Amino acid sequence: MKATFQRQSWVIALPVILLLLWAVIYPNAAVIAGSFENGLGHWREFAASPADREALRTSIVISIASVLASLAIGVPLAFLLGRFEFPGRRLLRAVATLPAALPPLVGVIAFLFLYGESGVVTRVLQRILGMQEAPWRLQGVGAIVFVHAYTMYVYVFLFVSAGLERFDATLDEAASGLGASTWQRLRRVTLPLLMPAVAGSALLVFMNALGSFSAPYVFGGGLRVLSTQILASKLNGAMGLAYVETTVLALSAVAGLLLFRWLDRKRKYTLAGKGGRSRRVIQSRRIQIFTAIAAGLIVVALVLPHLMVVLVSFARDGAWTTQVLPPEYTLENYRRLFSESELWRPITNSVSMALIATAANLVVCFLAAYLIVFRRFKARGLLELLIALPWAIPATAIALGLAATFNRNDLLTGRILLVGTFWILPLAYFIRDIPLVASAVESSLRQMDASLEDAARGLGASWLLTMRRVILPAARPGLVAGGLLAAVTAVGEFVASVVLYTHSNRPISMEILAQLRALAFGTAAAYSVLLIFLVLLMTLAARSFEERLA
Amino acid sequence: MTPAPKARGGVANAGALSLNGVTRRFGDFTAVDDVSVEVGPGELLAIVGASGSGKTTTLRIAAGYESPDSGTVTLGGMDITRLPPERRGFGMVFQHYALFPHMPVEDNVAFGLEARGVGKSERLAQARAALASVGLEGAGGRAIQSLSGGEQQRVALARALVIEPRALLLDEPLSNLDPTLRQAMRDDLRAMLRRVGVPALFVTHDQEDAFAIADRIALLRKGKLLQCGTPEELYHAPVSREVAAFIGRGAIVPAVDRGGTALVTIGSVSREIKVIRPKGAAARFEDAYVVMRPDALELLRDSAGGTAWRGNVINRRFAGGVVVYRVQLADAVTVDVESTSGVTREDETVGVAPLSGPFPIVPG
Numbered sequence: 051m052k053a054t055f056q057r058q059s060w061v062i063a064l065p066v067i068l069l070l071l072w073a074v075i076y077p078n079a080a081v082i083a084g085s086f087e088n089g090l091g092h093w094r095e096f097a098a099s100p101a102d103r104e105a106l107r108t109s110i111v112i113s114i115a116s117v118l119a120s121l122a123i124g125v126p127l128a129f130l131l132g133r134f135e136f137p138g139r140r141l142l143r144a145v146a147t148l149p150a151a152l153p154p155l156v157g158v159i160a161f162l163f164l165y166g167e168s169g170v171v172t173r174v175l176q177r178i179l180g181m182q183e184a185p186w187r188l189q190g191v192g193a194i195v196f197v198h199a200y201t202m203y204v205y206v207f208l209f210v211s212a213g214l215e216r217f218d219a220t221l222d223e224a225a226s227g228l229g230a231s232t233w234q235r236l237r238r239v240t241l242p243l244l245m246p247a248v249a250g251s252a253l254l255v256f257m258n259a260l261g262s263f264s265a266p267y268v269f270g271g272g273l274r275v276l277s278t279q280i281l282a283s284k285l286n287g288a289m290g291l292a293y294v295e296t297t298v299l300a301l302s303a304v305a306g307l308l309l310f311r312w313l314d315r316k317r318k319y320t321l322a323g324k325g326g327r328s329r330r331v332i333q334s335r336r337i338q339i340f341t342a343i344a345a346g347l348i349v350v351a352l353v354l355p356h357l358m359v360v361l362v363s364f365a366r367d368g369a370w371t372t373q374v375l376p377p378e379y380t381l382e383n384y385r386r387l388f389s390e391s392e393l394w395r396p397i398t399n400s401v402s403m404a405l406i407a408t409a410a411n412l413v414v415c416f417l418a419a420y421l422i423v424f425r426r427f428k429a430r431g432l433l434e435l436l437i438a439l440p441w442a443i444p445a446t447a448i449a450l451g452l453a454a455t456f457n458r459n460d461l462l463t464g465r466i467l468l469v470g471t472f473w474i475l476p477l478a479y480f481i482r483d484i485p486l487v488a489s490a491v492e493s494s495l496r497q498m499d500a501s502l503e504d505a506a507r508g509l510g511a512s513w514l515l516t517m518r519r520v521i522l523p524a525a526r527p528g529l530v531a532g533g534l535l536a537a538v539t540a541v542g543e544f545v546a547s548v549v550l551y552t553h554s555n556r557p558i559s560m561e562i563l564a565q566l567r568a569l570a571f572g573t574a575a576a577y578s579v580l581l582i583f584l585v586l587l588m589t590l591a592a593r594s595f596e597e598r599l600a
Numbered sequence: 601m602t603p604a605p606k607a608r609g610g611v612a613n614a615g616a617l618s619l620n621g622v623t624r625r626f627g628d629f630t631a632v633d634d635v636s637v638e639v640g641p642g643e644l645l646a647i648v649g650a651s652g653s654g655k656t657t658t659l660r661i662a663a664g665y666e667s668p669d670s671g672t673v674t675l676g677g678m679d680i681t682r683l684p685p686e687r688r689g690f691g692m693v694f695q696h697y698a699l700f701p702h703m704p705v706e707d708n709v710a711f712g713l714e715a716r717g718v719g720k721s722e723r724l725a726q727a728r729a730a731l732a733s734v735g736l737e738g739a740g741g742r743a744i745q746s747l748s749g750g751e752q753q754r755v756a757l758a759r760a761l762v763i764e765p766r767a768l769l770l771d772e773p774l775s776n777l778d779p780t781l782r783q784a785m786r787d788d789l790r791a792m793l794r795r796v797g798v799p800a801l802f803v804t805h806d807q808e809d810a811f812a813i814a815d816r817i818a819l820l821r822k823g824k825l826l827q828c829g830t831p832e833e834l835y836h837a838p839v840s841r842e843v844a845a846f847i848g849r850g851a852i853v854p855a856v857d858r859g860g861t862a863l864v865t866i867g868s869v870s871r872e873i874k875v876i877r878p879k880g881a882a883a884r885f886e887d888a889y890v891v892m893r894p895d896a897l898e899l900l901r902d903s904a905g906g907t908a909w910r911g912n913v914i915n916r917r918f919a920g921g922v923v924v925y926r927v928q929l930a931d932a933v934t935v936d937v938e939s940t941s942g943v944t945r946e947d948e949t950v951g952v953a954p955l956s957g958p959f960p961i962v963p964g
Contacts, residue, residue: 504665505698507686509712509763519711523702 077451124206153542160355213247261444494528615676622671691760706740867930887964908951
């Protein structure tokens, strides 16, 4: 019955919406309000600061350059793997998404070990060329964009590959039947139809690069970007300025989002073909050899960071100075991790905080996705916005919002003291992962025939029975996939953690950073390997869980 | 949350299901406009209409998924307008069957019993019996995805029947079947629904499905009920031009109403034909039309001394035992005529004459 159905929607929706307003909107509103706490004073300070103006400009330059670099790698790679058959294709396909499996900070330190001033690749080149100094310094905009391109081209590659797979082969055949040349087909048919995939992934890279913290933090040198400026201002106690910088960063992200929406506004079609095109086998022997060698080099470049982290994790701390490779190897780093409680602590911290955040994500995002997909009620649009919003707000901004809001107990204004406690980080992880989990569950539920719920009710099932026997099983693939993604991101989370951690709840990422600063490269790498291992373990657990149920 | 219905329906206490003046609006759009129909126990009523006619909304109101803005739904005289679907105890077969894809066939069929708190072994036994009654013995352990369209439809029917429903509701039950299977399922469906003995309401856009299965047909157009009656009544005595145009594909030709007969003038030739008037219609229509169906006309190779209407064959179509000719007559009238002879070709000039009738007459 409609009336009770409506009322029941509200009974579920109201707590979910209130929770999201409290966790997502309130902290960001507090930041914006804080930036105006003495009128326009902090804003004037921001505008007058050359450092901040430079940071804003650099952030945007890095984001755009990262988008271009990711497109330059991701699009050709997707075409190469999607359209051509050549020796080594399977291997290349298998490792093409590997960079995405590296937790953000781990990727950065792997690059440090490889391409830093004392990195392996740098030193090998230096020896070969007989130079006195390193051929380059891994610093500044170039270094940051280099790391970004390596980790973020995967979005472009995945989006465009998916687009190519759904691409209706008959469209191309029709175009060539009408006399279009290869180039004309590419320019007039293939690329325009792939534009949504290209634009979607470019937006994703832009948002990630704008909010990126690890690479600028480690490789920045003297370089300032907004996300690192925010932390610097906070550490200097200039909270008002930090609020302004956070607001500017969040506004830049929203502006980027709107810009991409506007560029993509005319699209009214979707790719819904069955694909089914066979890959073209490269015929020319010379091109075949060339492609195989190129593929081999790419594979090496993609795998090297992982191998390097593993190698360094066995290096004795302090022994690796001017040599190309670490001279001494030991199991000591791992032994210490497992035996010294102070070193083991970050691991239990990260795992427990990730699990708590993921559990909360699963409950809240399942209810939200259920409401969005199956119920019609007035605040549905608001709920959709609340679910998507954390995606558009850079993690540093989210973290600073939490720091500004949950720093004292004041029940009247809905504030509780979380800063400095264990709970602030799980809350931050929870907020960051809301869009991820919710969209995974939503897409599972959208695949479900909406009349199944009607059918269950028609057969006399109560709401709870319908939930348990019909809706939850339909949502399960999304819950597993979304939960896995959330747990994996949370366990290696760095950007929000660096703003909010305390010594007692420090996560693995912060410990890696601390070890790196102490020049204990071996220990830092051992943590990184452990982190990769945890991610792998979770992936396998999720897969076997899914297989056991299916 | 909501207690499962205790009453288990069944033949004994099944009363008539009626919709009394129900109206449902979505914003400015009136999907169902003051519709009243009644289905007695054991009766099969088809709601027929084109897409957008409001037939599915009407069915959903009967099922309780929509509540009407005005009007009531009653079962055996009891007002159930505000009763939610889970407490109506109706069996519903959805257009795409809505079988739970993650449960095997028998769990699907047993789900309604599970909702009623029936123990596992008991409900599975009943589910298997229900499957046997729709000709699917031994299919209980199969996955839904492994079933053909026809088998899925039977499972959906078994699932609706096993709860001993107080009424059966079917949304386009045959529309997902291929044409040959569809013919066979019509007969099966009618036989099965008659056996259950409860009011059965089904929705279809296909008048042939409705003719083959239903005892009575309610014709809906733009949310309004045009006519409700037996298939014969709708075919032979439509109440309006709209009904006549929808049912049976005849030419609708203006006529002069003379009570028992009508005068049809095409070009210079007038013919007086016997007519059948709709039930309860006025003795004369000011503005009248007759319905001339292909089987009520004959094709003449000559003009029969000027008493037949003359025209040109513009199309011929072989239809099994007969050939259907489309003939362009004078005054822009086009009729289809059935003939057992196939010798006439396109562009030949022919005569068309009415058989003895009677012809349906409708007001303009």
